[in-house]
């Protein structure tokens with residue numbers, strides 16, 4: 471699509487080395503990834519191949535050992551602001567109610583932070599609406615530890631997008647959930663993305679999940695992680711669970727799967 | 737938990753305490769234990785009713801020095817704990833010194849305080865402070881260090897400043913640790929002030945006990961002990977109640993869920 475235009479996220483020859491001296495670990499090597507604005511990208515690969523490292527590189531939480539990362543045209547040299555993030559363990563703050571957890575980014579990210587005092591009622595309404603859209607209407611006053619794992623993860627997703635970030639980073643956010651809940655959340659995630667059209671990077675080890683959600687799937691090799699396949703998924707949206715059993719979908723999953731099996735054996 | 741079970745939970749400590757005093761009383765009478773070795777509870781109560789005013793005055797003095805020392809310890813422990821927990825530079829710089837400092841027996845410091853400040857209230861406050869400050873500091877620092885790295889990442893990629901990471905995640909996370917340490921610290925503070933009063937003071941329960949023992953008034957010595965213990969339990973209970981109130985979430989899963 472908008473490939474010709476300047477990419478929103480641009481990794482150029484990025485490598486990262488952990489540790490020093492004899493204990494150096496080359497985690498990822500010469501990554502070249504271009505992500506267009508509003509694109510949904512999935513990254514799959516064996517565990518320990520550097521997927522989480524990639525997330526930290528893109529968001530500037532880790533400086534690259536070689537190469538450069540650009541986001542929105544600017545070279546990333548420190549943590550970029552206003553990014554949405556969600557991890558496998560939902561790490562909601564247990565001392566805050568679910569609603570207050572979801573509101574957290576509004577207390578930190580501008581311009582919301584500035585407006586929060588004046589617009590509090592409006593923001594609360596917005597958080598409640600967002601919670602309702604993921605099926606958590608009326609649960610705002612509960613504490614996270616009073617919610618099930620799936621509900622916590624939904625609240626976590628709400629927190630990661632309440633401030634309408636330009637960039638959303640999802641590190642195996644559905645990994646710890648049962649299959650049914652997971653598939654439910656795929657649909658919710660897709661709907662949120664269709665509504666807001668943020669740029670999203672999803673790390674996962676579930677190939678169906680990657681193909682269901684992403685425009686582009688990147689397959690990474692064993693450590694040191696390199697991109698060994700870039701697969702465009704041209705299935706129409708909104709995608710449905712039924713589609714995941716249709717030949718076109720299954721074919722793509724199989725192709726990715728073969729690639730990964732090859733990588734693991736090599 | 738049903739109602740009678742709950743009542744039992746509340747009653748139990750009182751029952752056990754009363755039972756202990758009963759056994760003590762009976763044993764003293766049965767074996768004819770001399771009063772100057774172990775006075776029976778009835779004798780201790782006798783001593784209390786004989787000198788209510790001095791006991792009250794000295795108890796208030798001890799309470800005063802203890803609480804002042806304790807409050808100072810909270811302030812200093814909180815500040816230093818936050819600094820040590822939030823900055824690896826401060827941690828590396830300060831920790832060895834703090835450990836060295838904490839290995840000094842605090843009683844040994846009382847004579848030093850006396851040289852500096854004379855005998856009386858100030859050494860008692862300082863001893864209470866010094867002895868209760870360290871557990872608070874360590875716990876606050878530990879609480880800060882237990883912020884999940886993912887939580888830090890989320891906050892940092894939202895653009896949170898160091899101060900915001902501290903106020904949004906660090907301080908709430910360390911509150912349960914702080915309150916847990918307060919319960920330990922308050923009892924230690926009593927130890928500190930009473931020790932100091934015993935060595936170098938003209939009033940306070942420690943001083944009262946010392947003078948009583950020099951007159952072989954053993955029931956009065958034990959009356960002092962009982963008063964200190966009672967004050968210790970009372971302040972501990974206050975700290976514990978405060979803890980439950982302030983950090984409800986850390987007790988998740990207990991009876992709180994039904995409480996809403």
Ligand SMILES: Nc1ncnc2c1ncn2[C@@H]1O[C@H](COP(=O)(O)OP(=O)(O)O)[C@@H](O)[C@H]1O
Nearest residue numbers: 488489495497517518519520521522523524693
């Ligand atoms: N802070 C760190 N220090 C040293 N090695 C690390 C660190 N973080 C990750 N690694 C190593 O880098 C590799 C990639 O880690 P990670 O990006 O977490 O992989 P993934 O998310 O794909 O499972 C792993 O081998 C891991 O052991």
Ligand SMILES: [Mg+2]
Nearest residue numbers: 521522523641
């Ligand atoms: Mg990972």
